[in-house]
Amino acid sequence: MTSANMQSRIIAAIRKIPRGKVSTYGAVARAAGYPGAARQVVGILRTAFGLPWQRVLGAGGVIKLRGDAAIEQRLRLEAEGVAFRGRRVDMKRHEFMPLKGKPSRVAKPRTTND
DNA sequence: AGGGTGACGATCA
């Protein structure tokens, strides 16, 4: 078992990115359990439909699409509240990192989810 | 088998 699973796991990882947050090709690959498979993430993003593709960026928060597609991705992200700093998104604020953050205090219960 | 392709990523000059 290989790619069939890989594909579903990568897709699952992408679907977890919440609105207003973003991730990167590499991070998605790692989250799916395939470090180094960033290019596979790309392949899936290109073919699969119904995915929040606009939330996946290149390392550092750079939009790797070209031309119109790049414009659209930016607009879509800004539309969901993602802030840019020059050409890159402010990863400090919007990068989706499950398992990050210090569990020193009790988590904040969010009542208004999307 | 051999070679080319991606919405990549890290490193170095």
Next chain:
DNA sequence: ATGATCGCCACCC
């Protein structure tokens, strides 16, 4: 910051 290089992984001739 920018371009080149090399490493990566699955897929498609």
